[in-house]
Structures are given as structure tokens and as C-alpha cells.
Amino acid sequence: MAGYLLRRFWHMVLTLFAMATLMFFLFRLLPGDPTATVISPSLYPKAQEAMRQQFGLDRPLFEQYLIYLRNLCVLDFGISFQTNRPVFEMIQGRLLNTILLILPSMLAAYLLGAGIGAIAAWKRGSAAEVSLVFTATALQSAPLFWLGMLAILLFSIKLDLFPIGHIVTPGMFPEQDWRMYLSADFLHHLALPFLVNTLYQLCFPLLLMRSTMLSTIGEDYIELARMKGLSERRVLFGHAARNALLPLATTLPMILGWAVAGSVVIETVFSWPGLGLLMIDAISRADYPVAQAAFLLIAVLTVFGTFIADLLYGLLDPRIVYA
Amino acid sequence: MPTIILDFFRAVWRGPFGPTGLVILGLCVALAILGPAIAPYDPVARNYDAAGKLLRLAPPSWQHWLGTTLLGRDVLSQMLVGARPALLVGGLTALGTVLIGVNIGLISGYFGGRIDSFLMRLTDMFLGLPFLPFIIIVLSLTGRSLTTMVIAMTLVMWRSTARVVRAQVLSLREMPFVAAARITGASDLAIIYREIAPNIMPIALVSVAFALAWAIITEASIGFLGFGDPSVVSWGSIVYDAYASQMMYRAPWWVVPPGIAIMVLVSAVYFVGRAYEQVVNPRLRTG
Amino acid sequence: MPASETRPLLSIAGLSASYDTPRGPASALARIDLDLDKGENLGLIGESGCGKSTLLKTVMGVMPGNARIDAGSIAFRGRDLVSASAEQRRAVRWAGISMVTQSALNALNPVLRVGDQIAEAILAHRQISRAGAWRRTEALLTMVGVAPERARDYPHQFSGGMRQRAIIAMALALEPPLVLADEPTTALDVVVQDQIFRSLRGLQAQLGFSLLLVTHDLALVIENCERVAVMYAGEIVETGPTREVIRRPAHPYTLGLKNALPRLGSRDEPIAIPGGPPDLVEPPRGCRFAARCPFALPLCRSEPPPLTTVEPGRQARCHRATEIDALAPLAALPQTWDALREGPR
Numbered sequence: 001m002a003g004y005l006l007r008r009f010w011h012m013v014l015t016l017f018a019m020a021t022l023m024f025f026l027f028r029l030l031p032g033d034p035t036a037t038v039i040s041p042s043l044y045p046k047a048q049e050a051m052r053q054q055f056g057l058d059r060p061l062f063e064q065y066l067i068y069l070r071n072l073c074v075l076d077f078g079i080s081f082q083t084n085r086p087v088f089e090m091i092q093g094r095l096l097n098t099i100l101l102i103l104p105s106m107l108a109a110y111l112l113g114a115g116i117g118a119i120a121a122w123k124r125g126s127a128a129e130v131s132l133v134f135t136a137t138a139l140q141s142a143p144l145f146w147l148g149m150l151a152i153l154l155f156s157i158k159l160d161l162f163p164i165g166h167i168v169t170p171g172m173f174p175e176q177d178w179r180m181y182l183s184a185d186f187l188h189h190l191a192l193p194f195l196v197n198t199l200y201q202l203c204f205p206l207l208l209m210r211s212t213m214l215s216t217i218g219e220d221y222i223e224l225a226r227m228k229g230l231s232e233r234r235v236l237f238g239h240a241a242r243n244a245l246l247p248l249a250t251t252l253p254m255i256l257g258w259a260v261a262g263s264v265v266i267e268t269v270f271s272w273p274g275l276g277l278l279m280i281d282a283i284s285r286a287d288y289p290v291a292q293a294a295f296l297l298i299a300v301l302t303v304f305g306t307f308i309a310d311l312l313y314g315l316l317d318p319r320i321v322y323a
Numbered sequence: 324m325p326t327i328i329l330d331f332f333r334a335v336w337r338g339p340f341g342p343t344g345l346v347i348l349g350l351c352v353a354l355a356i357l358g359p360a361i362a363p364y365d366p367v368a369r370n371y372d373a374a375g376k377l378l379r380l381a382p383p384s385w386q387h388w389l390g391t392t393l394l395g396r397d398v399l400s401q402m403l404v405g406a407r408p409a410l411l412v413g414g415l416t417a418l419g420t421v422l423i424g425v426n427i428g429l430i431s432g433y434f435g436g437r438i439d440s441f442l443m444r445l446t447d448m449f450l451g452l453p454f455l456p457f458i459i460i461v462l463s464l465t466g467r468s469l470t471t472m473v474i475a476m477t478l479v480m481w482r483s484t485a486r487v488v489r490a491q492v493l494s495l496r497e498m499p500f501v502a503a504a505r506i507t508g509a510s511d512l513a514i515i516y517r518e519i520a521p522n523i524m525p526i527a528l529v530s531v532a533f534a535l536a537w538a539i540i541t542e543a544s545i546g547f548l549g550f551g552d553p554s555v556v557s558w559g560s561i562v563y564d565a566y567a568s569q570m571m572y573r574a575p576w577w578v579v580p581p582g583i584a585i586m587v588l589v590s591a592v593y594f595v596g597r598a599y600e601q602v603v604n605p606r607l608r609t610g
Numbered sequence: 611m612p613a614s615e616t617r618p619l620l621s622i623a624g625l626s627a628s629y630d631t632p633r634g635p636a637s638a639l640a641r642i643d644l645d646l647d648k649g650e651n652l653g654l655i656g657e658s659g660c661g662k663s664t665l666l667k668t669v670m671g672v673m674p675g676n677a678r679i680d681a682g683s684i685a686f687r688g689r690d691l692v693s694a695s696a697e698q699r700r701a702v703r704w705a706g707i708s709m710v711t712q713s714a715l716n717a718l719n720p721v722l723r724v725g726d727q728i729a730e731a732i733l734a735h736r737q738i739s740r741a742g743a744w745r746r747t748e749a750l751l752t753m754v755g756v757a758p759e760r761a762r763d764y765p766h767q768f769s770g771g772m773r774q775r776a777i778i779a780m781a782l783a784l785e786p787p788l789v790l791a792d793e794p795t796t797a798l799d800v801v802v803q804d805q806i807f808r809s810l811r812g813l814q815a816q817l818g819f820s821l822l823l824v825t826h827d828l829a830l831v832i833e834n835c836e837r838v839a840v841m842y843a844g845e846i847v848e849t850g851p852t853r854e855v856i857r858r859p860a861h862p863y864t865l866g867l868k869n870a871l872p873r874l875g876s877r878d879e880p881i882a883i884p885g886g887p888p889d890l891v892e893p894p895r896g897c898r899f900a901a902r903c904p905f906a907l908p909l910c911r912s913e914p915p916p917l918t919t920v921e922p923g924r925q926a927r928c929h930r931a932t933e934i935d936a937l938a939p940l941a942a943l944p945q946t947w948d949a950l951r952e953g954p955r
Contacts, residue, residue: 014444015451026464141589143540145547146562146582149571157572220716227670227711228731228780229703238730239719246721254450254483261454265544269566279456280548283463291463295456303451 005311012307017069019299023292024068028061040081051079077293082285087293091278095297097167098263098274100181105194106259109201114248116202117209118241122233124214133207140203144196144262148269151196162192165271193270201259205248212244219243253306260302275301327524334602335595344594351588354406362400366556369395380574390576392561393568401556402580408557409539409588412473416538417531419477424484425520425527431485432492433515443489449482455544462550469552472545476538484530491523525599532596536589543585558585617688618645619788619820620669620707625682627668636890638664640844640898642682643917648787651814651821653831653852655867656841659887662824663712665841666790670709671699686788705735708781710774710791717777718765725751725761728780735784750779755809771802778810782817790822795830807834828871832856840864843887843898846917850924860926860934862903865941881944897929904946905930905937 043051052058059067071077077087116132123129139147156164163169167189173180180186216222217240225235264276271277279294281287335341364370370378370391381391389398431442461475495501496519504518545551546559547566558581565571571578625642628635638661646652656662667673669684671691684691686706691699711717718727728750729743738746748758754775765773774794781789791810795803811834814821823835831838831852838855840848840863848861859865866883885902888894894901900910907929915929930937940946 011444011447015448018448019452023460026460137593138586138590141536141540141593142586143543143547143559143562143582145544145566146578146585149562149566149578150582153572153575153578220711221719223667223672224709224711224717225719225730226672227703227709228734229700229705230730230734231700234730234734239722242721243719257450258454261456264455264459264548268548276456280459283459284549291460295453295460298453298456299451302453306451 008307008310012303015303016300019303020069020072020296021065023296024065027288027292040079040084042081072296077296078289080282080287080290082282082287082290087289090290091275091293091297094273094275094278094294095301096181097272098260098267098276098298098301101190101193101197101267101272101274102259102263105197106201106256108194108198110205110248110252110255112198113202113205114209114241114245117206118213118237118244120206120210121213121240121244122236124210133210136203136206139200140207142200143265144200145265145269147200148193148196148266151192152269155192163189165189165269167273193266193272197259197262197266201255204251204255208251209241209244209248212247213240216240216243249309249312252312253309256305256309257302260298260305263298327521327528330525331528331599335598337598337602340594341598344591344598347587347591348595351406351410351591354403355410356407358403358406362397362403364397364400366400366404367396370397371395380570380577382574383576389580390574392564392574392577393570398561398577398580401561402558402584404556405558405561405581406584408469408552408555409542409585412469412476412542413535413539415473416476416480416542417534419473420480420484420534420538421527421531423477423481424530425488425523427481427485428488429492429515429520429523432489433496433511433519435496439489442485446482446485449479452479454479455541455548458541458545459548459550462545467550467552469555472542472552476541480534480537484527484534487526487530488523491526492519495519495522529596529600532592532599536592536596539585539589539592543581558582617685619648619650619687620644620646620822621683621685621688622665622669623683623685625665625668625684626680627664627673627677628680629664629674629677631676631891633891637893638677638844638890639668640893641917642846644839644846644849646788646820646822649818649820650837651823651835653835653838654822654824654841655826655828655831655838657826657887660841661844662841663792664844666709666792666822666824669707669790670703701735704731704786705784706786707788707790708784708786710777710781710789710794712793712796718773720765722764723762724765724768724776728761728776728783731780731783746783747779750783751776753782753813754779770798771806774798774802774806775809778806778813782813782819785817786819788820788822790824792824793826794823796825796827810834828856828867840867843893844890845898845927847899847928848924848926850921854921854924858935859938860920860924860931861899861928862905862930862934862937862941863899865934865938866902866947869942869947881947884947884950897927902950904941904950 040048075088077091079085080087080090083090120129120132152164155161168180168183168185169189172185173183213236222235222239225239226232230238263274264280266272267274267277268280275294275298279291279298282290282294332345335345364387370387372378372381378387378391378395380393381387381395383390387397387399389402391397392401427442427446431439431446457479458472458475461478462471465471501514501518504514509518542551542557543559543562546557546561547563549563549567551557551560551563561581562571562578565574565577622642622644625639626637627639628637630636642665644652644654654662654665664673664677668677668679669691673679679692682692686702691702694702718724725744725747728747729740732738732743732746733740736743744761748761751761752758756772756775756779760768760772765776768776774797777794781791794810795806798806807830810821821835823831825831835852837850838852839846840855840861842863848855848859848864850860855864856868859868863883866881869881870883871880883902888898888901894911896909896911896913897903897906897915900906903910910929913929915927915931917925917927918931919925920931920934926934928934
């Protein structure tokens with residue numbers, strides 16, 4: 001078990017390293033001055049020169065790469081073009097905001113999706129089940145940003161139930177501190193993006209749970225469970241659902257990756273100050289150090305999510321032995 | 324190849340969902356071809372009323388069935404023109420995804436050993452790559468055009484196809500017909516492409532469908548985030564224009580149609596893909 | 611209950627069942643009559659696809675969705691199960707009639723502990739605490755020769771023989787008066803097979819349940835069952851005491867089965883019955899075995915034979931059942947069957 005964990009962790013580090021490398025070269029492949037993505041062109045020439053030396057940009061490419069890696073290891077992502085503040089300061093709060101938006105929503109989506117999917121399999125063939133499958137497919141096919149906009153249009157503007165966006169009412173917490181996350185105002189702002197994201201994300205586990213359960217119905221152990229005189233409900237939820245959870249769990253890493261990546265969209269629609277919105281804003285202002293750091297952090301979240309999900313899978317399937 | 328396409332239609336035609344999806348897809352393809360020709364107005368021209376006043380955010384009327392935008396552009400015309408980039412980007416990406424994914428899956432699964440572990444490590448890395456953020460970074464660094472969009476999307480999407488195909492090849496590799504081909508002295512390449520590849524075509528086709536669905540949604544999302552080709556009107560860019568103008572909540576006719584169009588098109592792709600998968604994948608046959 | 615003591619424990623009468631196929635309904639069971647007394651062992655023998663498993667599933671009430679009962683009754687302790695409500699049937703399952711299933715690997719749910727799968731059967735029928743059910747489960751495993759602490763293991767941690775023992779423990783969990791066994795040891799090697807049957811007989815002496823053993827292996831029936839029923843293409847073609855039936859079969863199909871049995875000390879090759887079972891969507895108009903029978907008369911092809919009593923307690927579904935003593939020597943010769951192989955179909 002420890003050996004497996006270590007190996008899996010090592011793979012994770014390798015993947016992140018490869019991604020950082022990819023980013024380094026991608027940002028230097030730009031046409032024009034390769035340093036334009038590292039040093040703000042708006043600085044005085046003298047200041048630019050000083051920074052060029054500080055970041056080693058006058059050295060050969062390979063040396064630059066080593067400096068870049070060293071800086072990453074000590075979480076030095078450079079200086080923002082826009083605010084002239086260290087990038088690290090700007091992104092740390094954002095990371096938490098993204099996690100708070102995505103993680104609870106994904107957990108809710110998987111739990112609800114599995115539950116509703118199992119009920120759908122139980123009520124198979126009924127009109128309610130057919131329309132549920134139809135609705136879930138349609139929802140899954142809709143663009144998330146559009147669902148978010150419709151939700152704002154309906155619940156915030158027409159019904160005035162939720163605020164239109166942002167994480168708290170602007171000006172309420174001038175200093176972004178931890179007390180903000182405990183306020184009712186925060187929860188009020190979180191509610192709508194949480195609901196929209198959960199509703200959208202639960203379609204996939206729902207449909208998968210249903211079809212996997214239906215495909216286990218022909219198995220011998222399901223027949224035996226029925227012969228044992230277990231109620232139909234016990235047969236489906238105690239046996240079929242338990243087995244269908246496995247294929248469902250294998251999809252969790254992939255879906256978690258999509259959800260983190262999708263945070264770009266949902267954060268934009270709801271002006272949620274997370275990593276995704278930070279990245280989009282940074283790109284549109286040509287603030288490359290911030291964009292790169294935000295991207296790398298999103299990648300860390302994705303890869304780490306995959307890691308956790310893999311471990312979870314091992315807990316569910318007794319046949320898996322960590323060797 | 325023609326037989327597999329024939330089999331495809333025969334398989335999908337059963338059941339209510341497959342044909343519905345096929346009909347909608349057919350309509351969308353027709354729209355992608357004819358859209359610009361049947362659009363009643365120039366999608367980017369400003370429209371004025373009889374008095375010569377700009378038609379800002381005009382609600383639906385007989386002249387403009389889906390109303391107008393903030394700049395007085397006809398929403399219906401934009402919708403009709405917007406089908407082409409959606410299907411073009413989606414189709415090309417799906418094609419590229421499957422070409423790369425199938426080949427990597429075939430090679431990885433057939434040769435095994437070091438080649439396999441290298442390619443699978445590569446696939447794992449791409450699986451960790453955040454989908455949308457990566458495409459946006461590439462687009463912002465290399466310029467916003469449909470071509471770059473297709474390339475960037477293909478780069479991140481081949482990974483899942485490769486995994487599915489590899490798993491299938493691993494079991495096919497042990498089949499008697501592969502051993503027979505090896506005994507008769509067929510080269511590795513001949514075995515891969517003549518013996519194994521035809522057997523994974525059904526799985527590859529399922530993968531095309533799901534890649535297409537994803538690519539269409541992603542194209543729209545990129546358009547919405549403002550990283551689409553600025554010279555192209557797409558369903559995503561219509562929503563972006565509405566969003567960027569801050570007028571979207573005052574003009575539902577501007578925002579609702581593109582979302583519905585994407586939803587219907589992608590649902591159709593899912594319906595066709597699932598109907599086909601149902602026939603191809605023996606595990607799903609009973610369900 | 612003196613009334614129910616005199617009746618047979620299980621009495622199947624005139625049972626017909628069919629399942630839907632793309633070409634139309636297939637007659638899987640036709641006019642099945644079968645009685646099983648308390649404490650008795652009955653062997654049900656026939657080749658695969660003859661309807662043995664369908665019969666068991668019908669008795670257990672777990673027919674697949676495309677199958678249905680067309681006629682007849684299944685009386686358990688004098689009460690008909692076919693007309694009983696779903697709730698009544700569920701109560702009889704396992705507590706009254708349990709089953710030792712085929713292919714033990716797939717019969718156990720791979721993601722649940724073996725002990726839990728046994729305990730849940732107890733919990734579904736008895737008012738008992740979880741801890742109580744678990745103690746009973748451990749006792750059951752001990753009884754079938756599996757260490758009680760293995761109850762916490764998952765099926766994949768068991769050997770094939772242990773899985774089969776666990777399935778037996780599960781079948782006996784509620785001490786049902788009737789146990790059905792469907793090819794219980796086909797997947798196992800001969801030594802383990804023998805051990806399993808020995809412990810099954812021991813348990814039977816201890817608990818006194820009746821056994822309905824379904825198999826294609828005549829040798830198992832000879833060793834374990836007092837009475838045998840031979841099944842062919844959805845019909846019972848012969849029933850009687852096992853010794854009598856084997857010594858002097860009353861149906862040509864049974865003669866053929868006996869030929870397929872390797873004889874100790876004989877150099878003769880076993881003789882197989884040529885051909886395959888008939889199409890059940892359009893079953894033959896006359897005897898279902900006629901096409902493969904070397905003694906078939908024109909009558910056999912036009913009229914279905916009735917189940918006739920050959921001797922007290924022995925019945926056969928054959929037009930020539932009374933002449934069988936004259937036909938038996940011929941049936942032992944390979945040429946008799948070879949002629950059928952070459953002749954016009």
C-alpha cells in the first residue's frame with residue numbers, strides 16, 4: 001500500500017513537471033520578444049533590464065528553464081504586469097475560492113447522480129424514468145455558461161432570490177479574510193453557482209449509474225439475491241447499485257478534471273473570484289505571469305483530484321490489492 | 324469501410340432515439356451548408372427601422388423573428404450562419420481526435436512493453452491537462468482562429484480515445500486470428516492495420532460521436548469566453564456578444580436561441596452515439 | 611400438520627412455460643409432472659438446454675423477463691406457488707425452497723463480503739439482530755467446513771471449492787425443507803466434487819432436507835439420488851427409482867444416455883446420440899425425440915406419446931415403452947445409432 005502510494009505520488013510529480021515544462025516552452029514560442037511574457041513591456045527600459053537579469057532572461061534558454069523550475073519549487077511565480085505584486089500573493093486566495101465552489105458541488109453531483117440513477121434503474125420503463133433520461137441528456141448537452149445565464153435571468157433578476165454574481169457583496173469584506181467564508185452572505189452568493197454546477201454535473205453520473213445497473217441485472221449474483229427472497233429494493237440497492245458504483249468511481253477522475261477545467265466557465269458567468277476567472281482576466285490583460293501561474297494551479301488541482309480519485313477506487317473494489 | 328457505415332446506420336435506425344438524433348443532425352448539416360444562403364439579413368449588418376433609427380435590442384417581430392442585438396444585428400441570421408463553425412470545428416476536431424487516438428491506442432496496445440508504458444504515461448499527462456484552460460492559453464498565445472482552435476482541441480482530446488482503443492486492442496491481440504496472421508508472416512504494421520484496426524472501428528465510431536459532442540460544447544464555450552475567431556459568427560460568440568454588452572438579461576431572445584441550438588445539436592449527437600453504442604457494446608445490450 | 615405430511619413436499623403438475631424469441635414463443639417446459647417427497651433425493655438429468663435450469667428458475671420464481679408460465683401448478687407443501695402473490699412467493703423463497711447454484715464464482719457478488727451475503731438471507735426472513743445473523747453465518751460456514759473467520763473475506767479470496775461450500779452454507783441458512791441444486795460442482799475438479807457431495811450428504815443426514823439435484827452427469831445421480839427424472843427438450847421423458855431406471859431404461863433416450871456412460875472394465879467406446887435437440891419454437895408434432903430415435907415409428911412422428919406407467923412408480927413418455935426389453939440389446943450396439951447418423955434426416 002505504501003509502495004503503491006509512493007509510486008502513484010511520483011507519477012503525479014512527473015506529470016506536473018512535464019506540464020510546467022510544456023508551459024515554459026509554450027510561453028517562449030510566442031512570435032516576437034520571448035521575454036515579453038515574463039517582463040511587463042510597460043516598465044521603463046532600465047527596470048526591464050534589471051528584471052531581465054533578475055530572472056536570468058539574458059542567459060541561454062536552458063539556463064532560463066532551470067531558473068524557472070527553481071522558482072516554481074519555491075512558489076515564486078514572478079511579478080504581475082498588472083498590479084506589480086508577486087503573483088503568488090494574488091493566487092493563493094483564488095485557489096481556495098475555486099475549491100469551495102467546485103468540490104462540494106462535485107461531491108453533491110456524484111452522490112445525487114448515483115442515487116437518482118439507481119432509482120431510475122429501479123423504475124425502469126416508467127414514463128417518469130424515460131423523461132428523466134431525456135431531461136438529463138438535454139441538460140448534459142446544454143452549455144454550462146448558458147445554463148448559468150438562464151439561472152441568473154430567472155432566479156436573480158426575475159425572482160430576486162440570489163445575488164447576480166461575486167463571492168460576497170462588494171465592499172462588505174474590504175480585506176479578504178477567513179471570516180468572509182463563514183458569513184451568510186458568502187453562502188447566499190455560493191448557492192446559485194453551486195446549484196447550477198451540481199445540476200449540470202449530476203447528469204453524467206446519473207445516466208451512467210442507470211445504464212450500469214441495468215446491465216448488471218442479468219448477472220448470476222443478482223438472480224441469486226432475488227432467489228434469496230430479498231426485496232426488489234434490497235436487490236437493486238444492496239447488490240446492483242453496489243457493483244455499479246465501481247464503474248462510476250472510475251469516471252470520477254475524468255469528471256473532476258472536466259469540472260475543474262469547467263470552473264473557467266462557471267466562474268466567468270458568476271464573476272466568482274477563483275482561479276479560472278483570474279486566468280481569463282489575466283489573459284485578456286496580457287498579464288502572462290498571472291495567467292501561467294493560474295493555469296499551473298488549475299493543473300495541480302486536476303492532477304491531485306485524479307490521484308485522490310484513484311485511491312478512492314481502491315477502497316471501493318476489494319479485488320484491488322495495492323502491490 | 325462502406326460496410327461499417329452501412330452497419331452504423333442500420334444499428335442507429337433501431338429504437339426511437341437514434342433516428343430522432345440522425346434527423347436533427349441531418350438538419351444541422353443542411354443548415355451548416357445552406358445557412359449563409361438562407362439567412363434573411365447580413366448577420367453583421369446593422370438594421371434600421373422605417374424611420375431610419377437603429378433597431379437596438381428589438382424584440383422578435385415579423386421582420387426579425389428572433390429580434391435584434393444591441394448593435395441592431397438580426398439574431399436569426401446570426402443563428403443560421405453560426406451552425407457552420409459549430410459543425411466544422413466539431414467535425415474536424417472529432418476526426419483529428421480519432422485519428423490520433425486510434426493510432427496511439429493501436430500502437431500502444433499492440434506492442435506493449437516500453438512503447439506502451441511511454442505512450443500511456445504521455446496519455447496520463449494529457450489527462451491531467453485542464454481541458455478548457457489549456458485551449459484558451461494556446462489560443463491567446465498563437466492567435467484566435469478556427470484552425471488553431473481545432474488543433475488545440477485535438478491536442479487535448481485524443482487521450483480518452485487512445486485509452487479506450489488500447490484496452491480493446493489488448494484483448495484483440497490475444498485472439499486466434501492475430502496469431503494466425505503472425506504465423507503466416509504478416510508484418511506488425513499489416514497485423515495492426517489489416518487485422519486489428521477493422522475490429523476497433525465500432526469503438527472508434529462511438530468515440531467520434533462523443534468527441535463531436537464535446538467539441539461542439541467546447542467551441543461554444545471558447546466563443547463565450549471571448550477567445551473565438553473574431554471574424555466568425557458562431558453560437559458561442561452570439562452569447563459572448565450578449566454577455567459582453569451587459570444586456571443579456573434584458574434581451575432573452577438574444578441569449579436563449581444559441582443555447583437551445585447547441586443543446587439540441589449536442590443531444591442529437593448523444594442520441595446517435597448512445598444508440599450505436601448500445602448495439603456495439605455487448606455489456607450494454609441488456610440495458 | 612398431519613395433512614401436509616402425507617402430501618408430497620413439492621408437486622409439479624402439468625407445468626408448461628415458454629419464452630419469447632425473435633421468431634415467436636419457444637416451448638421451454640411442456641406438461642411437466644414431478645413429485646418430491648419429504649427427505650427424498652431426486653435427480654433431474656438431461657443435456658444442456660433441455661429446460662432443467664428453466665424448471666428450477668420457474669420453481670424459484672425468478673424467470674427472466676421474456677419467459678412466462680402457460681399452464682400448470684407448482685404446489686409446495688400443498689400450496690400453489692403459481693397463483694400465489696408476489697409477497698407469499700418471496701416468503702417461500704429460501705425459507706422454504708433454497709438453491710445451490712451453478713458456477714459459484716459469478717453467483718457471489720464480487721464486491722460484498724461472503725459472510726454478509728449469507729447473513730442477508732437470514733435477515734430477510736428472520737427477526738434477528740445483525741450480530742445474531744453473523745453468529746449464525748459463522749456457524750453455517752463451520753458446518754460446511756470453512757473456517758468461520760473467512761466470513762469477512764471477499765469471494766475472490768476463496769478457492770472454487772470454498773465458494774461452492776459457501777453457497778451451500780447460504781442455501782442451508784434457513785434450514786429449508788427443500789434444496790435445489792443446479793449443476794453444483796461442474797466447475798470443480800473430481801476430488802473437490804467428491805468432497806462437496808460427501809459433506810452435502812452428511813448435512814442432509816443432520817438436517818433432513820429434500821434435494822432436487824439437476825445435472826447432466828448420470829454418475830452423480832446414481833451416487834446421490836434414490837429417484838431420477840430424465841428430461842429431454844422441455845419434457846420429462848422417464849421417471850422412476852434410479853437403480854431401476856439405470857438397469858432397465860424404459861425410454862430410448864435413457865438408453866442412449868446410459869450408452870454415453872463409461873463402463874468400468876469395458877473396452878467399448880461410449881456411444882453418443884447423434885443429432886441435436888429439436889427447435890422449441892416449432893417443436894415436432896409427435897414425440898420430441900423421434901428425429902434422433904433409432905426405433906421411431908411413423909406413429910412417433912405424428913402423435914405425441916403419453917406418459918405411461920411401465921411399472922408401479924415408473925413412468926415413460928414413449929409409444930414403444932412396453933417393447934423396451936426387446937429394443938435394449940439393439941440400443942447397446944453402435945451400429946443402431948450409426949444407421950441414424952447416415953440415414954436420411
